[in-house]
Structures are given as C-alpha cells and as structure tokens.
Amino acid sequence: MAHLPSDIRELSVGQLSARSGVAVSALHFYEAQGLITSRRTTGNQRRYPRDVLRRVDQLVDNRTPTRPDWARLSAAWRDDLDDRIAQLQRLRDRLTGCIGCGCLSLDRCQLANPDDVLGGDGPGARNLPG
Numbered sequence: 001m002a003h004l005p006s007d008i009r010e011l012s013v014g015q016l017s018a019r020s021g022v023a024v025s026a027l028h029f030y031e032a033q034g035l036i037t038s039r040r041t042t043g044n045q046r047r048y049p050r051d052v053l054r055r056v057d058q059l060v061d062n063r064t065p066t067r068p069d070w071a072r073l074s075a076a077w078r079d080d081l082d083d084r085i086a087q088l089q090r091l092r093d094r095l096t097g098c099i100g101c102g103c104l105s106l107d108r109c110q111l112a113n114p115d116d117v118l119g120g121d122g123p124g125a126r127n128l129p130g
Contacts, residue, residue, distance in 0.1 A: 008050065009049070010039075010047040010049060010050065011047070011048045011050060011053065012045065012047065013027055013028075013038075013045075013046045013048070016048050016052065016053060016056065019053055020053055020056040020057055022056050030056070031046075035055070036048065036052045036056065037052070038052075
C-alpha cells in the first residue's frame with residue numbers, strides 16, 4: 001500500500017485508490033451509493049476526508065465480500081443510518097408546516113428559526129457570516 005504522510009487531511013481519488021487498492025471506478029460507485037462522501041474543490045476535484053480510507057479498507061481484502069463481511073459492515077453503518085433517518089424525519093415534519101404557509105418570515109419560520117430562537121439575540125441577521 002502507498003504511504004501517506006500524517007499531515008495530509010484529505011485525499012484525492014487517486015491517493016485513496018492507491019492507498020486502499022480500490023479502483024477509482026469502485027470509489028465513484030461507493031460514493032454514488034452513499035457509502036462514502038467527498039467534497040469538491042473549486043476545480044471540481046473530489047477530496048475525501050482521511051477517515052474514508054478506513055471505511056474503504058474495511059470493504060476490501062482482495063476478495064469478494066462475504067455474508068459475514070456485509071453483516072459486520074452493516075452493523076457499523078446502522079447507527080449512522082438511524083441518525084440520518086431521524087434528521088430527515090425532523091426536516092420532513094418541520095417542512096410540512098411550511099407547505100402552503102407563505103409566511104416568508106424568518107421570525108416565525110419553523111424551518112429556519114424554530115420558536116424564534118434567533119430573536120433573543122437582538123435585531124439583524126443571525127444566519128449570515130460575520
């Protein structure tokens with residue numbers, strides 16, 4: 001396996017491929033399936049957090065994954081999936097109140113400012129960078 005200096009925090013798709021032994025096309029497939037994530041640079045290149053290497057390494061052992069492999073992996077992903085489902089359900093429930101509301105008001109909007117929590121900070125924008 002290719003060595004990566006410890007100060008590298010993000011990996012290009014080529015670095016991830018070289019370090020893990022997984023083909024670039026497989027990494028793109030894993031990403032399309034939501035198994036791994038990347039961010040895009042201003043030049044539209046993928047950059048993967050270093051911890052993605054651990055996830056990819058768990059998928060690979062120079063053989064086709066077996067049923068026990070997938071059982072182990074799915075158990076590890078279950079908590080993360082449950083958290084994502086809960087977040088989406090909360091978003092859905094709040095969004096339901098917005099459909100047809102037409103308030104266009106950030107002081108009352110249950111999605112952008114639930115219970116007007118930002119109002120306690122005084123007047124002016126609160127969600128815009130400094």
